[in-house]
Amino acid sequence: MEIFKCEGCDRIFNSAEGLDQHNRDKHGIGLQSKHELRQLKRQEIEKQENLDRSRAARSKLAKQGAYIGVPVIIIAIISAFFLSQPQPTSKTTGYTSFADIPEGPIHWHPELEISINDQNQVVPANLGLVGAHQSIHTHDSTGTLHYENNNPTPENMPLRYFFDSVWRKQFNSTCIMNYCNGDSGTVKMFVNGKENFGFDNYIPRDKDKIRIEFA
Ligand SMILES: [Zn+2]
Ligand SMILES: [Zn+2]
Structure with a gap:
């Protein structure tokens, strides 16, 4: 049996009509060439990669924040300790x-x-x-x-x-x-x-x- 695979999202259909319907519904496209569909898929992948990258950058920032935060807390505790000591006056x-x-x-x-x-x-x-x-x-x-x-x-x-x-x-x-x-x-x-x-x-x-x- 011939199968029809969507180049955009890899879904498989058992008729050309099914695939066309799917393309219209899910990807908003009518009769694009296979080349255009592949480009669409590539764009989709790039979008996902950019998203992953910015997520990674955000979590890296959060980690750096933790590293910076710990010494700040330690300094705050030490300062509080010394400030609570009698001051030479x-x-x-x-x-x-x-x-x-x-x-x-x-x-x-x-x-x-x-x-x-x-x-x-x-x-x-x-x-x-x-x-x-x-x-x-x-x-x-x-x-x-x-x-x-x-x-x-x-x-x-x-x-x-x-x-x-x-x-x-x-x-x-x-x-x-x-x-x-x-x-x-x-x-x-x-x-x-x-x-x-x-x-x-x-x-x-x-x-x-x-x-x-x-x-
Ligand atoms: Zn003396
Ligand atoms: Zn003396």
């Missing part, structure tokens, strides 16, 4: 900032007291005097720190410098010596009787009374 809150770095030579005597579970800790004499005379040192065990500094800098002025580089004991917002925040207690710091959140970043002033406690 110097004298008003007792935090520290570079504005607290004095210009020129100083000889200051802040006092340091450390209490762990209600036991006062001895700050030993002669810290920072062995070998090179360090810019923060002690002459006795009263807790008086001698800030004798000809060139105050953001590195050598914070309390951190005394703990890390002179005494070599741990001190930061969560630990004092070997005691760290947890079930057994919390590190707190007071400067001249007021709680201070600068901890190791705090830059002492002359005659400051600094108390660090763990309880």
